[in-house]
Amino acid sequence: MYAIDLMVKEHSDIQKMIGGMHKLCCMILENQDSVCDEKSVLTDAAIQHFYNFIDFTRDYADHHHHGKEEKILFPVMTAHLGKMAENLVTHGMLVEHDLGRSHIRALETSLKLYQENQKTEHKLSIITEAMGYSNLLLLHTEKENSVVYTFAERMLSLELKDKIDVDCKAFEEEQSKLGIQEKYLKMLNDFISAY
Numbered sequence: 001m002y003a004i005d006l007m008v009k010e011h012s013d014i015q016k017m018i019g020g021m022h023k024l025c026c027m028i029l030e031n032q033d034s035v036c037d038e039k040s041v042l043t044d045a046a047i048q049h050f051y052n053f054i055d056f057t058r059d060y061a062d063h064h065h066h067g068k069e070e071k072i073l074f075p076v077m078t079a080h081l082g083k084m085a086e087n088l089v090t091h092g093m094l095v096e097h098d099l100g101r102s103h104i105r106a107l108e109t110s111l112k113l114y115q116e117n118q119k120t121e122h123k124l125s126i127i128t129e130a131m132g133y134s135n136l137l138l139l140h141t142e143k144e145n146s147v148v149y150t151f152a153e154r155m156l157s158l159e160l161k162d163k164i165d166v167d168c169k170a171f172e173e174e175q176s177k178l179g180i181q182e183k184y185l186k187m188l189n190d191f192i193s194a195y
């Protein structure tokens with residue numbers, strides 16, 4: 001199924017970005033020169049990487065990827081697959097999407113506080129929120145790959161799967177006209193090659 005294959009591939013992109021973030025946070029804890037100065041203050045380049053991570057999670061992981069789940073796949077599942085889909089989607093996946101957003105909001109707040117005042121507690125919050133988001137999304141994408149998407153592929157009718165594929169292709173084309181995939185896949189490559 002086109003839509004599911006595409007979304008599994010996007011999970012892999014999100015997981016790669018998280019792998020880069022994990023390395024960045026470890027380098028900060030080790031006070032490595034490329035991310036901290038001699039007083040253990042984060043470098044401008046390291047701070048910029050966190051802002052790029054926020055941009056990627058909001059526009060690619062959330063709007064571009066969760067957008068297809070929330071507007072195209074999940075509504076079909078909850079409308080046609082009964083209570084089990086309702087529980088999986090509404091009380092599971094959508095709650096986790098919101099939790100991810102709250103980690104990213106807190107990460108942004110911590111970064112701004114750190115830029116005003118380089119206190120260790122703000123640096124701790126930056127790492128905590130970045131890793132909180134990362135751990136959540138790793139579990140979330142695995143659960144979707146192994147449970148939610150497989151359930152949809154197994155249970156939805158061919159007509160509904162075709163409709164999801166058509167809607168996802170149209171969404172991809174719109175996003176492509178805006179250069180979204182190109183922009184964020186380049187950002188991902190730059191991010192993981194830096195760490």
Ligand SMILES: [Fe+2]
Binds near residue numbers: 066069097140144
């Ligand atoms: Fe999701």
Ligand SMILES: [Fe+2]
Binds near residue numbers: 007066069141
């Ligand atoms: Fe997903």
